[in-house]
Amino acid sequence: MLCLHGASKRGGLLIATTLALASFASLVAEAADPMTYEITLKDQKFAPAELKVSAGTAFIIKLKNENDAPAEFESKEMKFEKVVAGHAEIVVKVKALPKGIFKFVDEYHEDTALGTVEAE
């Protein structure tokens, strides 16, 4: 713990600033309801496997797993990782994306079950 010496004062200041910022930011109004896109996973295929969204806006993906087996809906690039049980549905929030193509997979079958989101 000794190695952290000296960082404490600055840290304390940082916490104070953070708390002040945080309480201020929470007062700022929330954004409108984001767009929801539905994707179905059947066998090892996503449908649709290619999703088009508008860049710069946050959105939601609703994933329906029609298999008996559970899956793990994951995208490293869009920063989500969520288990979905067999015959169940999950929702993931995706932050506003810059223009580009972003991959997602069922981590349990990441070589075969994949899809993309194109932000434009």
Place this chain on the structure above:
Amino acid sequence: MLAALIIVFREVVEAGLVIGIVLAATRSVGGSRLMTAAGIAGGILGSCFVAVFAGTIASAFAGYGQELFNAAILAIAVIMLAWHNTWMARHGSELAQDLREAGEAVAHGKKSLLALALVVGIAVLREGSEVVLFLYGIVITDGGSGISLLAGGFIGLLLGAALSALTYFGLLRVPVRHLFKVTSLLIAFLAAGMAAQSVFFLEQAGVIDFLGGTAWDSSALLSEKSIAGRILHTLIGYSDQPSIMQLLTYVATLTIIYLLARTFTSPGKQQAVRVST
């Protein structure tokens, strides 16, 4: 088979590192191995439980039950780690040097051990439930042909256990008088990383909705999903695209743990340390 091995190993890496560090940190506290084993067993049991109820958990809280569940258990782990470090600052030197006090320290140590057993349980639970679901998926879709996949998964588990042992024996090479400092530092970073991860889940669930901007993007340099990235993620909370809130939480956790440890360090210990170094 290799794919199954890699998937399971990836999941087990985190738990393996945590177990290795906890074992080393509590080495001189009597009964620590039993407690760690209990933590592992509890974690595996909990994994099966979470796997069975995965659907229910996911659909709770308007679809964000999984994120909130993860955030909550991580927060518990952070508190337990902070508590352990504070306790160590107070009693660590007694355990290391002053045998007269050791009896009392060990009695108190039982509570601290319980905290760490809980941390081990949580680490196993988080990764374990995914392993259980993955293996379960193999069994129900591939049936008999899933045997080689299962074997791969099993080898992945063994490799994870080996990593745990490697961490433990690696840490044992640290001289005893430095061991407390080293493990305290490791635990502080472990806790900070978990706190940041907890914030990540709260952001995903939409509970935390501010300071969400990306602090930096080092994904091209070292992906968080690579094995090295995962190990660093567990050890020091490395993230290739942390949010500003995550970063601030990380710094705040480290600071609080440091201040707690310093506040509760007994004056006797500081002297003892000075004599020994």
